[in-house]
Amino acid sequence: MSYMVCHFGKYKAGNVFGLQKHNQRENENYTNNDIDKTRTSLNYDLINKVNINYTKKIKTIIGANRASQRAIRKDATVYCECIISSDSAFFEKITEDSQKEFFKGALDYLKNKIGEEFIISANVHLDETTPHMHVGFVPIIDNSLSAKKLIDRKFLRDVQDQLPAYLKNLGFDIQRGIKNSKRKHKDTKELKKELDREYENRCRDINFVEDYKNKLERKIEQLEVDLNQKTIEYDNVTKILNKNSLVMYQIKEMAFEPVRFSSDKVKISKVDFERLKESALKAYTQHNLYATVCQKIEGLEKDKEFYKSELQESRRCRAEDYNNFRYELNSLKKENKRLGSEINKVNEIIKNMSKESQIEFFKVKKEIEKENIEIQKEKNKSYGMSL
Missing domain, CATH: 3.30.930.30 (BirA Bifunctional Protein; domain 2)
Known part of the structure; x- marks a missing residue:
């Protein structure tokens, strides 16, 4: 209204x-x-x-x-x-x-x-x-x-x-x-100066909204880089895990024999035991690393979605604010022109006296x-x- x-x-x-x-x-x-x-x-x-x-x-x-x-x-x-x-x-x-x-x-x-x-x-x-x-x-x-x-x-x-x-x-x-x-x-000239200051303030408001939008866009770009790095890290860990872990046929080929007078124990060669132990320790470490990388990727994905949502909301608000600011700026410009005409009018009256x-x-x-x-x-x- x-x-x-x-x-x-x-x-x-x-x-x-x-x-x-x-x-x-x-x-x-x-x-x-x-x-x-x-x-x-x-x-x-x-x-x-x-x-x-x-x-x-x-x-x-x-x-x-x-x-x-x-x-x-x-x-x-x-x-x-x-x-x-x-x-x-x-x-x-x-x-x-x-x-x-x-x-x-x-x-x-x-x-x-x-x-x-x-x-x-x-x-x-x-x-x-x-x-x-x-x-x-x-x-x-x-x-x-x-x-x-x-x-x-x-x-x-x-x-x-x-x-x-x-x-x-x-x-x-x-x-x-x-x-x-x-x-x-207020005196007409004083009011015109006030409107000029308001005009400058509105321009600063528009620049602030624009800066915030640019910051969000840069944040999303950095998240994209981090996400790509973590994805590469994830792929490398998976490859290392697959390389260092014993495959199924190797485990099946390991020979063992029961221990006399014991139903829950078996006997295997010392070499096979060391291989199993080493493989298990590597698998444990690498699975922890794998879980950590997955967790970071998941966190980055959430951050990315959050900032995308923020950017979308910012763009919506920015569009509304921008339109409001532009409308106010145009009103201020017209008001300044009107006040300028009043000043000219007074000067013209004085001139004709x-x-x-x-x-x-x-x-x-x-x-x-x-x-x-x-x-x-x-x-x-x-x-x-x-x-």
Whole structure:
């Protein structure tokens, strides 16, 4: 089963135009290499039939729903965006119509949760690595413009629990992220570095499985050599045993005569007695050696079968692990690409800003970073942004 991807972002007025151009594909060229311009025509907006002016619509919604007549602060959050998606495997399993129903279902939930009148757009992008939807909205709550009040911890927990369940009831095989996870929100670049490390770890795991398989194969090869040597030794012992033992006709030809006044004793020549004694001692020694060699061969055969079984099981597990690792590696690669596109998106937004807006942006960014440091110092007060 695939996991739900639901990421909330908060933006100030200076960011809105860049987001509009990205979401509605208004640029001629993009630094994001994941965008396939030949597929851009497949994108669609579930709210608007044609491209709109984000800033104008935001002002209209704020004017109609904000009670306060005070001027809006320059650094106020006036626009929020929710990115809805899942992994590639999820979208590969469903049809294009089902895919559209998936995004419509997610949008219906967000309309009920946030308020349909505050939704600006719902752009579905099919021209990037993984299908996803950008739902833009104005953070209005209780006739007040406040992203902090609207998107609080309870709001995020509700979305984490309710949205996957809502979509599952619509027939989609999807689940929420890990509940009570200690994972905190990370900067996009930091998360990308973490995924790079995870990618390297998975590569090491694959190499470990491959090394274990090679060790088993070398062990079986050595057992084959040992078994061949013991088989040769067995053949030599058998030949020596046959050579040194008295044959039946030699024993039958030995002359003997009864001993007078004794019914259980016979008399044979001293030469024949020595021959019999020597043959018996050699036979005893060689039969012990024969038994030892046979026992070793039997042990080697068992070891060989054991390691063959281990190798077979290892190959089976290796195939499963290899496929799982490859799947995870591909997911990590796609996630890295997606994160890279987000970084490019932010850079593109900054690039399109005026110098004054850029100065304001970096000033606010620095303040947010300081705030995040303080937040991380307090347990249970971290601000999670994604599930």
